[in-house]
Amino acid sequence: MGARGSVATTAITGLLALRAGLVRPVGCVTERLDIDHSVLPAWDDIAVGGHDIVSTPLDKRAEHLAAAGLIPHSVVSAVADGLRAVDAELRCGYHPVTHTGPQAAAVARLTRDIEDFRTRNDLARVVVVNVTSTEPPVPALPEHDDLDLLAAALEDPQRTVLPASSVGALAALTAGASYVDFTPSPGIKIPALAELAHRNRLPYAGADGKTGETLVRTVLAPMFTARALNVRSWAGTNLLGGGDGANLADPAQARGKLESKARGLARLLGDDVTAPLHIDNVATLGERKIAWDHVSFEGFLGAQMSLQFTWDGYDSALAAPLVLDLARLVSAAHADGQTGPLAALAFFFKDPLGTDEHRFAEQTRMLADWAARLGATE
Amino acid sequence: MGARGSVATTAITGLLALRAGLVRPVGCVTERLDIDHSVLPAWDDIAVGGHDIVSTPLDKRAEHLAAAGLIPHSVVSAVADGLRAVDAELRCGYHPVTHTGPQAAAVARLTRDIEDFRTRNDLARVVVVNVTSTEPPVPALPEHDDLDLLAAALEDPQRTVLPASSVGALAALTAGASYVDFTPSPGIKIPALAELAHRNRLPYAGADGKTGETLVRTVLAPMFTARALNVRSWAGTNLLGGGDGANLADPAQARGKLESKARGLARLLGDDVTAPLHIDNVATLGERKIAWDHVSFEGFLGAQMSLQFTWDGYDSALAAPLVLDLARLVSAAHADGQTGPLAALAFFFKDPLGTDEHRFAEQTRMLADWAARLGATE
Amino acid sequence: MGARGSVATTAITGLLALRAGLVRPVGCVTERLDIDHSVLPAWDDIAVGGHDIVSTPLDKRAEHLAAAGLIPHSVVSAVADGLRAVDAELRCGYHPVTHTGPQAAAVARLTRDIEDFRTRNDLARVVVVNVTSTEPPVPALPEHDDLDLLAAALEDPQRTVLPASSVGALAALTAGASYVDFTPSPGIKIPALAELAHRNRLPYAGADGKTGETLVRTVLAPMFTARALNVRSWAGTNLLGGGDGANLADPAQARGKLESKARGLARLLGDDVTAPLHIDNVATLGERKIAWDHVSFEGFLGAQMSLQFTWDGYDSALAAPLVLDLARLVSAAHADGQTGPLAALAFFFKDPLGTDEHRFAEQTRMLADWAARLGATE
Amino acid sequence: MGARGSVATTAITGLLALRAGLVRPVGCVTERLDIDHSVLPAWDDIAVGGHDIVSTPLDKRAEHLAAAGLIPHSVVSAVADGLRAVDAELRCGYHPVTHTGPQAAAVARLTRDIEDFRTRNDLARVVVVNVTSTEPPVPALPEHDDLDLLAAALEDPQRTVLPASSVGALAALTAGASYVDFTPSPGIKIPALAELAHRNRLPYAGADGKTGETLVRTVLAPMFTARALNVRSWAGTNLLGGGDGANLADPAQARGKLESKARGLARLLGDDVTAPLHIDNVATLGERKIAWDHVSFEGFLGAQMSLQFTWDGYDSALAAPLVLDLARLVSAAHADGQTGPLAALAFFFKDPLGTDEHRFAEQTRMLADWAARLGATE
Ligand SMILES: NC(=O)c1ccc[n+]([C@@H]2O[C@H](COP(=O)([O-])OP(=O)(O)OC[C@H]3O[C@@H](n4cnc5c(N)ncnc54)[C@H](O)[C@@H]3O)[C@@H](O)[C@H]2O)c1
Ligand SMILES: NC(=O)c1ccc[n+]([C@@H]2O[C@H](COP(=O)([O-])OP(=O)(O)OC[C@H]3O[C@@H](n4cnc5c(N)ncnc54)[C@H](O)[C@@H]3O)[C@@H](O)[C@H]2O)c1
Ligand SMILES: NC(=O)c1ccc[n+]([C@@H]2O[C@H](COP(=O)([O-])OP(=O)(O)OC[C@H]3O[C@@H](n4cnc5c(N)ncnc54)[C@H](O)[C@@H]3O)[C@@H](O)[C@H]2O)c1
Ligand SMILES: NC(=O)c1ccc[n+]([C@@H]2O[C@H](COP(=O)([O-])OP(=O)(O)OC[C@H]3O[C@@H](n4cnc5c(N)ncnc54)[C@H](O)[C@@H]3O)[C@@H](O)[C@H]2O)c1
Ligand code: NA
Ligand code: NA
Known part of the structure; x- marks a missing residue:
């Protein structure tokens, strides 16, 4: 989600460049973890899709970022074909202002997009990462605390029960995808969505990437x-x-x-x-x-x-490799059968879900310990 | 050693102020360790002596530091009597330039001063902390590697075998005192002195306080x-x-x-x-x-x-509480029967003896773990 | 005005210390101007009075500033008598919240205080410097543009036509005192007051001291x-x-x-x-x-x-000598027969009255040129 | 001199880009002077030649600077032909280490290069700007104070009387070119060279461009x-x-x-x-x-x-437009008949020749005044 933004475009360009052996994985934490690397998806195993509400082609966005000094021009040229291929996988996101009709319809459409993407690319698992524009906090509603109330309210074409980030999170979980919130938006913090993650046995992580x-x-x-x-x-x-x-x-x-x-x-x-x-x-x-x-x-x-x-x-050069790291780690956690908030990923976030540990050195150790155990139960 | 310098004067003034309940122990790490505090000497149990090569009275030095904004004037006035009492315990140090005769004589004199101080104040243990002026590195000599060769060479009135800091360290160890090097000077880093510490079953720590x-x-x-x-x-x-x-x-x-x-x-x-x-x-x-x-x-x-x-x-406001902490911790280690370089005190030093761990968070944990076990074997 | 604030207290303490020869005039611009210094009032010729709405004694305020590191304790002790003497000259200011009755009465009272101060101390001229707390901007009223309308409105006990700073400015001008606005408050920027300054042939300067x-x-x-x-x-x-x-x-x-x-x-x-x-x-x-x-x-x-x-x-150590400089320079301008905004004093202000020149080097030159001509016409 | 260095390459690339209308003259002081601009050579009227002791082609150097983020890639491509044309005008400089024979021969060769360049390009005047690598100070010799002694010593194949920068300055003056020292090297500061400038009625400026x-x-x-x-x-x-x-x-x-x-x-x-x-x-x-x-x-x-x-x-982005400015201004001074050190150009230098004025605002005014009078005597 937010697949045409700066963070997403940098992450996608970087993934293509890593795959092509054009760059070293500077900033990629998973590369330096002292673990059995076979538990993580390889760069080559990752397919990229996504949603956005603007339609600027990815290669244009990447060129813009190159002009801004963020990405080398040579890298953008080298992966231009790859960017166009990813572009073909991107779909129109849920737009909170222009959307009409019940929100349930939007959830259903996004869910289908994710499922189709998984089938089309023959993927074992999908991780949805939210890198859309930050939304304001929303007032709590009774429907946010109860999945059934929520489902009913979403059918009402007059109501806007969920912010866009939570519409996306709901679609991800419904499609059986794990979820990462790289923004401080409400996203999966709506209690009913956390409940759904547990029910669908899905792991998730967040919130708000910690980069500067x-x-x-x-x-x-x-x-x-x-x-x-x-x-x-x-x-x-x-x-x-x-x-x-x-x-x-x-x-x-x-x-x-x-x-x-x-x-x-x-x-x-x-x-x-x-x-x-x-x-x-x-x-x-x-x-x-x-x-x-x-x-x-x-x-x-x-x-x-x-x-x-x-x-x-x-900022995006700091965020992008973490987005790739998170996709790998959450996918591995999913494969490992883990469910609910991944506290061990606090390392990546300003406002970590599942823990109150904010000390970076402790978070570093938590990540290392957790990653070392990944796949051990398989 | 260096008992009339900025660090020493601040530490002494602060100890007196803590004892008098005038100030809170801000910057004192031992106060916040989650341990059985009975293993540490209480502020009241610590007596202060020392050596220096200048004779400015301690209360004058403290007033100078107050004028420089380092210590509140009110604190200096409140502890002036205490400062004068400590002053009476200070002795003339080994002066590398004005000293004549064999260095062994100097070592003997300093040793006696330390022993007398212990006896006079009826102390269980003494910790000598080096806070003298930083010395340059010295070229290695064969005598530095062998305690017997060293002893012989020290008797030669023509030679200057040891730098002043190591003269002090040798005196401390000979007197059965543990030793802390708060400076980057050679001090106890001369191999023969480390050997003596082991022989005399004394712990030591260093080097070079890490404060800024x-x-x-x-x-x-x-x-x-x-x-x-x-x-x-x-x-x-x-x-x-x-x-x-x-x-x-x-x-x-x-x-x-x-x-x-x-x-x-x-x-x-x-x-x-x-x-x-x-x-x-x-x-x-x-x-x-x-x-x-x-x-x-x-x-x-x-x-x-x-x-x-x-x-x-x-600088001295940062260093002084650490000097007090080190005196407490090394004394406790001595009581605990520990010998040789205290790697767990790397937390305090730029160039830790006994370990290559420089990462502060790791050092913090090493200290906490070690301190928690202090006295456990008693 | 604001005679018990940090800036005022520092300026008064400093003036007394300068007079007593305790300190050098660091930060006093008038001391280094290359001019005939006889055109400026000497430190000894300046008497201090003032208004404030709090009653903390000046010597207490000065001690507080010493504790904050702003003024040496020794200076405060040395001039304590002087501070108490100035304290006896301070009067109760106009309080915008507790005042009742027509504002004209407040203006009259403040005016009388200024006139009495001048008479009592046998002074040739008075300069009123506003160093009260900064006020918010006020909406323009028709009465602000016309002195007669203003006079009438001030008689109305139900209305608050002028902010406190302008009440003070009006009193100053009415008493024949020149005026300096060291704050960004409305003060003399009310057009009718500028008109009054011209009518009473008084110079003024402002606004908002430029110190950091x-x-x-x-x-x-x-x-x-x-x-x-x-x-x-x-x-x-x-x-x-x-x-x-x-x-x-x-x-x-x-x-x-x-x-x-x-x-x-x-x-x-x-x-x-x-x-x-x-x-x-x-x-x-x-x-x-x-x-x-x-x-x-x-x-x-x-x-x-x-x-x-x-x-x-x-901040106050930067502002205080400028307040003294301004008192000297505006007094000299007054003696020199100058009227209206003193553009040549832009050097001192963030928002200079009478000019749009903000370049400091140009302002420095304007001040030097103007000061060199001071008294030349006498 | 130093025509293939960073400063020179940036200046040359920028001149070509200005001429082609590709960029705005940001950083060019001459463009914003409030003067009759006809007294200055237009961008189109300036031909570029030079000396260097390395042979890296200018377009390669420019590409390197683009990779370093100093110049946009698009500008380098757009002016590549121009860079190659300038490259054809560059000659081999005096190399202080590899040179053999009397220094006089080197001076003669460089002089001829400058004269040929002027003739070939049909130029009214040449300004030589020294942007070679900074040299260390040299010990004073009697020959540095006397043009005749110097001339004789330069004929001696065994001696190295002048540093490279002064060899270049001597050649410039001998060829009737004015001279700018953008470095702190000895250059024209050798007294005999200043004497020659006066004798040949040539202006010069320096020293050491002031950019950061x-x-x-x-x-x-x-x-x-x-x-x-x-x-x-x-x-x-x-x-x-x-x-x-x-x-x-x-x-x-x-x-x-x-x-x-x-x-x-x-x-x-x-x-x-x-x-x-x-x-x-x-x-x-x-x-x-x-x-x-x-x-x-x-x-x-x-x-x-x-x-x-x-x-x-x-650094070079700051220096390059000043080099262009200096070429224009010193050429105009030359046309205007000015001789010796141009104190009015102190604005550009860390260590201004001909004046002790270091205050930037004063230098700004000196430049403006001087430039406004340029050509007035024609
Ligand atoms: N270091 C970092 O860059 C960093 C760190 C922490 C958090 N974040 C967060 O990551 C997010 C992305 O940052 P960015 O710099 O890429 O911002 P950006 O503005 O470049 O990109 C945001 C993208 O989200 C898209 N979008 C907006 N609403 C959408 C919706 N409802 N559905 C789908 N797409 C939508 C936008 O069209 C845009 O393409 C921000 O919320 C930011 O606060 C970034
Ligand atoms: N934050 C810190 O302050 C800090 C941190 C790390 C290390 N250190 C080290 O601590 C030492 C003391 O720092 P300070 O600021 O107190 O310096 P200081 O100069 O104020 O004090 C040094 C004292 O040592 C005395 N001295 C010198 N040679 C002596 C000798 N041979 N025998 C006995 N006394 C001797 C001096 O007379 C002086 O009183 C320095 O070596 C410094 O590098 C300080
Ligand atoms: N460098 C500087 O310190 C600096 C620079 C520019 C402007 N200023 C301005 O100078 C003013 C004074 O600054 P300060 O640090 O002394 O603040 P302060 O708060 O210490 O002092 C303000 C004083 O004004 C008094 N006061 C408030 N309203 C009054 C009224 N109606 N009549 C009389 N007295 C009144 C207060 O009681 C107080 O004693 C502020 O407006 C500040 O913005 C200061
Ligand atoms: N802001 C600035 O960049 C700035 C400011 C003030 C002074 N300077 C001075 O300008 C000079 C050039 O800086 P740069 O960054 O371009 O350095 P640079 O090293 O990129 O370029 C110096 C050039 O001079 C050439 N050179 C060396 N000796 C020579 C000789 N004897 N004859 C002819 N050419 C010779 C070198 O081969 C090189 O191409 C330096 O002396 C620097 O200190 C630069
Ligand atoms: Na070590
Ligand atoms: Na000069």
Whole structure:
């Protein structure tokens, strides 16, 4: 979902380039895990399909990303045929504004698309990864807590019971696909969908890919704790362009993102840290994201000190290999018979489902341990 | 050793303030360890003595540090009596330039001082912590590898076989005291001294307290590794004033420090990272240390990204509580019958003795596990 | 006005310390102007009075600022008597919330206070400097454009025609005092008050003291222009504590400040620069202000580059000497017979009255030229 | 001179692109000067020749720079023919290591090359710009002070009297060409060469193009002075790759550069500022240069504050348009009959010849005034 966006296009281009041996798997965590690699789908075994609500051809998107400095021009040319082949597998997504009729019809159509994709490509399993634009949080409804109530409400052509991300998640689970939420959108966090995942014995993971400022935060915050230093404020400013920047320029859309970021910090350091946080849309930065964090802390005998950092990254170059990693790992978990939220994948997320562990080093170990056991029960 | 320096004075003032209940133990790692605290000496159980080669009274040094913003004036006034009491316990150290006669005489004098201090204060154990000015690396001598050869050579009034830090370490071990090297000086790294520690069944720990830039490095570098990102350069500049800054302004003295810092980075990231590193003496910064690090790294599909940070700290406020922690932990290890380098204390050091583990999160866990077992065998 | 705030207290303490020869006039611009210094009031010739709506004694405020690291403790002790003497000259200000009755009565009371202060201290001239808390912008009223309408409206006990800053400005002008607006509040920007200044032949200056981020901006922006580099974005984040931070935590109060900052940048670089700007209240920073700015710019052949800076200052230590400078310069202008907005003082302000010149180097020259001519006509 | 280096290749590619209307003249200062533009050579009127000691074809160098992100690939393709045409005008430079025989012969050969170039292209004037690799300072010789002594010494096949940059400068002046030193090399700073310029009635300008850290320094330092703030330390670290980085990795070569940078700061702020400065070669940064500066300063009542900045630029993208500007301006000065060092061009240089003015805003004004008078005497 969101198959024509920056993250998706980078992931697809990269997968094709990896397959063609054009690039090294820099940023791909699965490649360096110390495990039996046969439990993971090989790059060659992965077929790509997807939904989006825009129709810009993938090769055009990739060229745009090359112009923005994100992908080498030479790679885009080399995999252009492959991009066009993937393009033929993409389908029209559920559009929350233009859709008419009951939402159930949309769910059914997306479900069919996924099933057809699996059959057509003769696949053992499908993993649906949500990399659509971030949605705002939605108010809870009674129907969100009960699968039967939900099913009924979805038939009502007058109602919009689920946000787009959850429509997609519901379709994935209905089609027997596992699911990954790379965004902070409601997605699978609707309780009835989690229930469905359990019922259909499907694993899922999320939420909100951890690629920049938050990654560094989950590494640095435990340092202060381990050293018994007293963090007093942790301010952050994010400047980003691209589609994500444009979308998050809307305070309503940004709310979910800000909340997801803030939750993690509070979890790591407690609630009494002053932590203002901003996301600014700076279109001229293109696909780059700049984050500045300023941490003030107190040491022995009240000494006032500070740490500040500036992160200057290509967000999608950080996200894309993780999307590939997640597809491999969740597929392997599915094959392994695992069900429900995969807490061991907290490593990848700002707001991990199934666990409250935010410390990056702990998450790294959890991932390593879990991955080492993958397939052991087979 | 170095009992009138910034680190020592801050540690002593802080210990007195903790005992008086004037301050909270911010920065004291032992206070937050999840262990049976009865295995550690209580603040009240610790007596302080020491050596230095200058004679500025401790209360004057503490006032100087207060003027530099490192310690609150009110704390210095409140513990002034205590500082004067400790002052009475301080003795004249071994001075490498003014000393005449065989080094053995110096060792004997320092040994006697330590033994007298233990007896006078009726102490179960003594921990000698080296916080003297950093010395340059010394060329290896055959006498450094053999305790008997060393003993003989020390009797020769014409020779200077050991650097001052190792004279102190030898005295400590001879007096049956455990030893901590908070500096990158040769100290106990002379092989014959390690041999003596084993022979006398004494534990020791070091080297070079990890309080600023290196602390952050050992936290951040594993993040890049865990995410399979390719670090290409890691440049660092340190600006520091104080006695440490003045001493390290001399490139010869700074060499040990620079090497100790560089070793850690290479260990964490491999040898092919360009890593220029500077230490500049900026006297006007007083007791503050500013470090700037710039990391350039490569991500998926060759994307070039960077992370930079600025650390602005009071070095001695960071070091002092660790010195107290180390005194407690090494004393407990001594009581516990442990011998030789305490690898589990890598958490505290830039260049840990007894292990090659530089990853801070791993070190944190090693410390926690080790401390939890302390006294368990009693 | 605002005589018990951080800026005012620092300025008063500093004036007393300068007079006593305890400190050098670092930050005092008038001291380094290459002019006939007899045209300026000497430090000894300046008497201090003022209004505030809180009653914390000045010496208590000064001690608080010393604890925050802003003023040396020794200076506060040395001038404590002087502070108490100034305290006796302070009067109760106009409180916009608790005031009852017509605003005209408040104006009359403040006017009388100023006149009495002048008489009591046998002064040639009075300069009223507004360093009260920043107020939000106010909607324009017809009465703001016409002095007679305004006078009538002020008599109405039911109406609040003027914000507090303008009540103070009106009192100053009515008492024959010149006026300086160191804040972005409406103050003298109400057109009828400017009219009154002209009618009473009084000079004034403003608005919003330029002490940190904006100072640097007005220095750096002209560099890009002079070098024909194309600035594309200029993002800023300000973290501040103190009374100013608490006040500006309220978005309504912050609006005036943000607008005043943004206007300057647009004036320097044009309107097509993306320029998000934030002010965050971080109480734990105490009297310090941290500002981070990130500038992205384009060079030859489309090269994308950036400049970022972090400013870490004590706002009041930067503002206080300027307040003293302004009192001297505006008093000299008054003596010189100058009337209306003093454009030559743009050097001191974020949003200069009487000119659109924001380039700092040009402002520096304007000040030097103007000051050199001061008194020449006498 | 240095016609195949990064700066030269960028300048040449950019000139061709400007001529073809492919790009806007961002970074070209001459384009925004408010003057009669007919006094300057138009882009179309400029022919390019040059010397270098390597033979990599210009179009290959340009492609390399495009791969490094400095120039768009599309521009390089579009001007490839033009680059090959310029390539045909390039000649072999004087190589200080491989040259044999008297230096006079080298001077004669280079002189002839310049004269032939002028004749072949039917040019009114030639400006030689030195953009070769930076050379170390050379010890002064008596022959450097006297043109006749120099001429005699150059005939001696056993001696190396002049560094390569000065060989080139001598050839330029002998051929009646004006000269610009964009490097800190000795070049025209040899007194006898300045004498020759006067004798031949030729203007010249230098030294060491001001494009990054120093540019910002000459903008910021006057701000502190104007505000009477007391700068206490100004530390700088430069990380650079490219050919310049490789060359400056050699401390001997870097000395000239470091001295040129330090001189400016001392001139702006006085000698009592602690100002450590480093240049590190970080090859993986490619054509980018990162500079970090940390300024600590004291304000009113001793308040300690700091400003730090990070500059992240493409050095050659900053230098190239200035090289074009200088060619135009020095040619116009030559046409105008000006002789000797052009102090009005201090704007462009770290270590301006003919003046001690380092304040950027003053330099900007000097340039504007001077340029406005250009041609006025015709
Ligand atoms: N480092 C990262 O890039 C990163 C990290 C964490 C989370 N994320 C999240 O990943 C998501 C994608 O980021 P991006 O940079 O690719 O954004 P993008 O704007 O480039 O792409 C989003 C894509 O989703 C499509 N889309 C929107 N609504 C849809 C719908 N209802 N159905 C199907 N497709 C839909 C859009 O048309 C677009 O092609 C964002 O939500 C972002 O917040 C990204
Ligand atoms: N964060 C930190 O402060 C930190 C971190 C790691 C290591 N260190 C190291 O700790 C040491 C102390 O740092 P500091 O800031 O207190 O320095 P300092 O200069 O203030 O103190 C050093 C003291 O050692 C004394 N001394 C020197 N030679 C001696 C000798 N031979 N015998 C006895 N005393 C001697 C000096 O007189 C001085 O009082 C330095 O080597 C420093 O590199 C400090
Ligand atoms: N560098 C700087 O510090 C700087 C720069 C530019 C502008 N300013 C402005 O200067 C002002 C003062 O800053 P500060 O840090 O001293 O703030 P502060 O909060 O410490 O002081 C403000 C004082 O004004 C008083 N006050 C509020 N309303 C009043 C009224 N109606 N009449 C009289 N007194 C009143 C308050 O009681 C308080 O004592 C603020 O508006 C700030 O935005 C400061
Ligand atoms: N912003 C900037 O890029 C900047 C600013 C100030 C000064 N400079 C100076 O400009 C010079 C060029 O920088 P660059 O980045 O292009 O370096 P570069 O290494 O890419 O190019 C230098 C060129 O000079 C040639 N060369 C060396 N010795 C020569 C000789 N004796 N005769 C003729 N050619 C010779 C080399 O072969 C090379 O092609 C350097 O000295 C640099 O310090 C550059
Ligand atoms: Na080790
Ligand atoms: Na000069």
